[in-house]
Amino acid sequence: MCAMEPVLLLLCLSLLANGAEAKVLGREARFGGTVLPLRVQEVPKAPTQAPANRIRFRHDVSLTVTVAVGTPPQNVTMVLDTGSELSWLLCNGSCVPSPPPPAAAVFNSSASSTYGAVLCSSPECQWRGRDLPAPPYCDVPPAPSNACRVSLSYADASSADGLLATDTFLLGGAPPVHVLFGCITSYSSTSDNGNNATNSSEAATGLLGMNRGSLSFVTQTDTRRFAYCIAPGDGPGLLVLGGDGAAAPPLNYTPLVEISQPLPYFDRVAYSVQLDGIRVGRALLPIPKSVLTPDHTGAGQTMVDSGTQFTFLLADAYVALKGEFLNQTRALLAPLGEPDFVFQGAFDACFRAPEARMDAASRLLPEVGLVLRGAEVAVAGEKLLYRVPGERRGEAGAEAVWCLTFGNSDMAGMSAYVIGHHHQQNVWVEYDLQNGRVGFAPARCDRATQLLGAVA
Known part of the structure; x- marks a missing residue:
């Protein structure tokens, strides 16, 4: 195998919600990427x-x-x-x-x-x-x-x-x-x-x-190192492949979890981290540590995954999050009121509202924090709710259907916690294999792209 020299590659990221083509910038970045x-x-x-x-x-x-x-x-x-x-x-x-x-x-x-x-x-x-x-x-x-x-x-x-x-x-x-x-x-x-x-x-x-x-x-x-910063909407973002991490903002790191012996439900080559707790607003959920830690079979690991859209929690943690979120948003969100409605087979905390009302409500929603060992992934505002495509309710379909962007792993057939890329928007995420850790920092990914010379 020919090993890639440590080089810094910037890849411009844009959200093409309307199918518009991304602009390919055919020039060298300031630092040679x-x-x-x-x-x-x-x-x-x-x-x-x-x-x-x-x-x-x-x-x-x-x-x-x-x-x-x-x-x-x-x-x-x-x-x-x-x-x-x-x-x-x-x-x-x-x-x-x-x-x-x-x-x-x-x-x-x-x-x-x-x-x-x-x-x-x-x-x-x-x-x-x-x-x-x-x-x-x-x-x-x-x-x-x-x-x-x-x-x-x-x-x-x-x-x-x-x-x-x-x-x-x-x-x-x-x-x-x-x-x-x-x-x-x-x-x-x-x-x-x-x-x-x-x-x-x-x-x-x-x-x-x-x-x-x-x-x-x-x-x-x-x-040995790569990172990305995903911008929401149609803004630009970037991927940094290689380099020494000098382009990154100040990061909070969490160590990768290593288990030497093979276990049937533990993926040893995933980017597995330790989830220490979950908070809704200022309320830390009363979830036993044993629920957040892999058991003797390996079930219960927490993975950072760019290939999964949303975030999934094992049933005990999901039920606790769902209950506290519903309690804190009782005056803001109208429940869908359809017990049999489950989006993608794993998301059953759903609501109904016109788009304008939901846009206003999203600014008042309590932040959800995934507390890791040494770091935290905070989810707030629009990232907490996802509009279900094609679902309308009310007279003349005036109301859209929205679901909480945390799913139930058990309902999806998984035995792990997964932090998906939807909750990594406007977060600089660095995978540092050299030091066995993953780093996180809040970031304006569109601005980061400009500062690093990835856009004109």
């Missing part, structure tokens, strides 16, 4: 490399970045996911997904002179590391194929199969690096809404795995 488009867009959740106790929703908003892959380079859109390991691309040419996606949404492996399928006899295929739930494998004789394969399956009943392959990946001004990835040849999903990863030219081509596993992009390129 290169500006690339990274955006937050609504994309269907295609399969990701995650343990069986994780679930990915098919409809989600994801952080996406354009990466140049192959020779000559092809620009592909990849979801930036700190909760996944093996990067993958939907492929055509020698790899034909079923059903085939539009040409704009795939990587043409046959057109790249540097593409190579990993052979069964190679050390990469015979690798039996502890990180991937299912290691690469070979076809059983007498199958004629000599290619190494990967097979992925997920808790939402989606699955993907393909080849283990290698090609050059290029991000900004850094030297191209050879990276192992999954060239997906078939993908199936239980989705029946016609909006899956293979029916839109705007869909992501694949996923950039950024966890700490042996086959992640971070590990393969020897990246």
Whole structure:
């Protein structure tokens, strides 16, 4: 593997709610980094490399970045996911997904002179590391194929199969690096809404795995530090890949949780931190420490995940948060009053109100704080509520439906706490692998982008 030199890459991030194209700034930043488009867009959740106790929703908003892959380079859109390991691309040419996606949404492996399928006899295929739930494998004789394969399956009943392959990946001004990835040849999903990863030219081509596993992009390129700052609305934000962290604001760090022995429900290559408490306004919820700490099976870890939109809490913590939030907002928010309504199968604290009234109420909502060991992620204002698309109530549909952006992990089939990227907006988040920690600081991400020279 060719290790990436420690370089500082800035990737401009914009929220394209109306489908407007991000502006690609074709100039060098003041400190030598290169500006690339990274955006937050609504994309269907295609399969990701995650343990069986994780679930990915098919409809989600994801952080996406354009990466140049192959020779000559092809620009592909990849979801930036700190909760996944093996990067993958939907492929055509020698790899034909079923059903085939539009040409704009795939990587043409046959057109790249540097593409190579990993052979069964190679050390990469015979690798039996502890990180991937299912290691690469070979076809059983007498199958004629000599290619190494990967097979992925997920808790939402989606699955993907393909080849283990290698090609050059290029991000900004850094030297191209050879990276192992999954060239997906078939993908199936239980989705029946016609909006899956293979029916839109705007869909992501694949996923950039950024966890700490042996086959992640971070590990393969020897990246020891990266950070991002996500701006809300349509404002610009940035991703910093590499460097020494000098560009970051003053950060509060929380150590990564390490467990040496394998446990069935603990993801050892995730960015796992310790959740010490949850507060609503000034009220610290009476949640026992045992509820916030991984148990003997590993269930109950807390993960920082850029690949999940919202934040999920185990049932005991979720019930406590929901009850206190409803109590403190009784005079501000009108409950939906439909006990059977559960958004995305995990969000049942929902409300109804006209948009203007909710905009005014959001400024008065109590802040929710996720208290970590040495740091805190504070969620306030508009980030606390999410408008459910297509749901209207009242006379002539005058009222929209809104749900609290904290979900119930148990209802979603998970056994972990997950801090999603919706609650990381206007927060500088730094993943410091060199020192085994994650840093947080409140930030105006649009201003940070300007100060670092990522916008004109």
